[in-house]
Amino acid sequence: DIQMTQSPSSLSASVGDRVTITCRASQSINIYLNWYQQKAGKAPNLLIFAASSLLSGVPSRFSGSGSGTDFTLTISSLQPEDFATYYCQQSYSYPSTFGQGTKLEI
Amino acid sequence: VQLQESGPGLVQPSGTLSLTCAVSGGSISTSNWWSWVRQPPGKGLEWIGEIYHSGTTNYNPSLKSRITISVHKSKNQFSLKLSSVTAADTAIYYCARVFYPGGAFDIWGQGTMVIVSS
Numbered sequence: 001d002i003q004m005t006q007s008p009s010s011l012s013a014s015v016g017d018r019v020t021i022t023c024r025a026s027q028s029i030n031i032y033l034n035w036y037q038q039k040a041g042k043a044p045n046l047l048i049f050a051a052s053s054l055l056s057g058v059p060s061r062f063s064g065s066g067s068g069t070d071f072t073l074t075i076s077s078l079q080p081e082d083f084a085t086y087y088c089q090q091s092y093s094y095p096s097t098f099g100q101g102t103k104l105e106i
Numbered sequence: 107v108q109l110q111e112s113g114p115g116l117v118q119p120s121g122t123l124s125l126t127c128a129v130s131g132g133s134i135s136t137s138n139w140w141s142w143v144r145q146p147p148g149k150g151l152e153w154i155g156e157i158y159h160s161g162t163t164n165y166n167p168s169l170k171s172r173i174t175i176s177v178h179k180s181k182n183q184f185s186l187k188l189s190s191v192t193a194a195d196t197a198i199y200y201c202a203r204v205f206y207p208g209g210a211f212d213i214w215g216q217g218t219m220v221i222v223s224s
Contacts, residue, residue, distance in 0.1 A: 001167075034210035043200055043214035044151065050208045087151055091209025095166040096153040 002026050002090050006099035007082045013104060017078045021102045023071045023088035030093035035064055037086045038101075045084075046074065066091075107132040109130045109201050117195075117222050123188040127215060129202030135159040139204035141211060142175065142186045144197040152197075156204060157184055165183035191222045 003026035038042035046063035084087035088099040113125035142154040155165040205212035
């Protein structure tokens with residue numbers, strides 16, 4: 001299985017901050033990397049697919065980059081509703097696997 | 107398209123967990139795969155498996171010996187059966203649509219909590 005490692009595991013930030021979350025794959029996954037936001041008690045929501053494609057309706061302050069093994073999710077200016085847990089997921093090969101999550105806290 | 111999971115919230119150890127995902131607002135017989143993902147309390151996400159409307163499946167090898175995912179086209183539903191459950195199978199179970207190209211999960215059900223306990 002491809003291991004996905006996110007860093008940091010948790011992050012404290014303030015409204016208006018620029019935040020970057022990193023996801024590293026244990027082998028190359030091309031651009032088959034997706035990012036999700038999960039709020040407490042809710043299902044995950046897809047933000048970015050194929051490493052850098054923003055899902056329709058997702059605010060433009062979210063962006064993704066990377067290819068191969070190293071990827072980043074950036075939130076350019078944190079809003080109160082962005083405080084949540086973020087997961088990366090590789091869809092390059094079976095079984096699909098997720099990172100352990102990054103909890104973004106105020 | 108909306109997804110809704112249903113099934114028992116409590117399953118006996120060594121029993122079989124059975125869940126159904128109802129697809130509304132669209133047909134299950136589109137060019138999409140349909141997946142199950144679970145999340146133990148306070149932990150991360152684990153992909154369980156997926157099915158195409160033809161009945162073709164892909165399973166997580168870690169669970170493969172215990173999983174059956176089926177599609178029920180006439181009801182616009184798909185289902186999950188997980189046998190020989192233990193406390194380690196206690197989790198929120200989500201159904202999700204797989205978005206291609208890319209293989210992301212673009213639509214999720216709200217999730218259903220299943221507790222394995224006697």
